[in-house]
Amino acid sequence: MSTTRIGLIGYGQIGQAVHKMIESNADNGMEVVFVHDQFAAAVESLPGDLALADLADFESRRPDLVVEMAHPDVTRKWGTTILEKTNYMFISVTALADQEVENSIEEVTRRAGTRAFVPHGGVVGMDALLENRDVWESVDVVMKKPPHNVDCAAAGLNPDDIKEETTLYDGPTRGICPLFPRNVNTHAAIAYAGIGFDRTHSLLLVSPEWTEAIVEIHAQGQGIDLRVARTEGITGVTGASTPASIYNTVQMIGSTGPGIHLR
Numbered sequence: 001m002s003t004t005r006i007g008l009i010g011y012g013q014i015g016q017a018v019h020k021m022i023e024s025n026a027d028n029g030m031e032v033v034f035v036h037d038q039f040a041a042a043v044e045s046l047p048g049d050l051a052l053a054d055l056a057d058f059e060s061r062r063p064d065l066v067v068e069m070a071h072p073d074v075t076r077k078w079g080t081t082i083l084e085k086t087n088y089m090f091i092s093v094t095a096l097a098d099q100e101v102e103n104s105i106e107e108v109t110r111r112a113g114t115r116a117f118v119p120h121g122g123v124v125g126m127d128a129l130l131e132n133r134d135v136w137e138s139v140d141v142v143m144k145k146p147p148h149n150v151d152c153a154a155a156g157l158n159p160d161d162i163k164e165e166t167t168l169y170d171g172p173t174r175g176i177c178p179l180f181p182r183n184v185n186t187h188a189a190i191a192y193a194g195i196g197f198d199r200t201h202s203l204l205l206v207s208p209e210w211t212e213a214i215v216e217i218h219a220q221g222q223g224i225d226l227r228v229a230r231t232e233g234i235t236g237v238t239g240a241s242t243p244a245s246i247y248n249t250v251q252m253i254g255s256t257g258p259g260i261h262l263r
């Protein structure tokens with residue numbers, strides 16, 4: 001069995017959980033060969049030479065797959081450099097709302113023969129959105145979150161001052177991504193899978209009454225009506241189900257282990 005060598009970027013909530021899940025299954029045919037974070041303190045307790053201080057040295061670890069779990073800026077700065085050499089999965093999908101970033105990733109994968117991956121992450125039903133992307137006439141995303149779990153400062157608001165249900169954004173998905181880059185990856189993945197950033201409609205609401213995150217997706221087309229809603233706990237910017245979802249996609253790409261594999 002061959003082993004897939006994996007590099008991790010971002011060692012916060014999701015990065016740590018995914019690392020643990022990869023390491024906890026000896027049969028999955030995956031090995032973490034580096035972990036990089038912008039803050040050295042985040043990775044100082046890692047054993048041996050697993051921490052990679054300078055991402056520019058990523059090639060020295062010979063990764064087969066690099067997984068970003070940090071911030072969309074990483075893809076902007078490093079996406080094409082990594083893809084020149086190896087495969088790259090980025091979970092901060094809002095990076096794709098920048099048409100230049102999307103084009104440059106497409107271009108480098110063609111030239112270098114590498115592959116870029118976007119996980120479904122927080123999107124329940126991304127398969128259905130993708131498989132029927134030619135059918136949808138409209139796709140609407142409604143996201144409801146507690147104010148402290150959204151970077152409200154981007155809208156010029158202090159979360160403590162929000163006393164009632166407040167609309168932070170109502171418009172095309174292309175516009176919400178640069179405003180709330182850490183909070184609306186779900187919107188970005190829905191747009192990319194379905195009818196694109198300009199035709200997908202995004203609504204972002206906050207209220208101090210809410211303690212959980214809710215995402216509602218409504219896609220409509222000739223003879224088909226898809227409605228998905230999920231309510232879940234949220235810590236920081238991340239929903240409770242996301243770390244396991246990201247690991248699942250990593251293993252779909254990288255696992256070389258035995259067993260029956262769901263696709």
Ligand SMILES: NC(=O)c1ccc[n+]([C@@H]2O[C@H](COP(=O)([O-])OP(=O)(O)OC[C@H]3O[C@@H](n4cnc5c(N)ncnc54)[C@H](O)[C@@H]3O)[C@@H](O)[C@H]2O)c1
Pocket residue numbers: 009010011012013014015036037038039042069070071072073074091092093119120121122123181182183185186189236237238239242
């Ligand atoms: N695709 C999805 O469904 C989905 C869902 C939730 C979160 N996310 C995104 O995943 C990312 C990680 O989420 P999290 O909850 O683990 O966040 P977190 O804040 O707990 O951890 C992020 C880590 O990345 C590091 N980091 C940030 N910018 C960096 C950079 N430029 N270079 C290197 N390291 C950097 C931080 O120091 C931190 O340790 C965020 O961008 C978040 O928006 C995506």
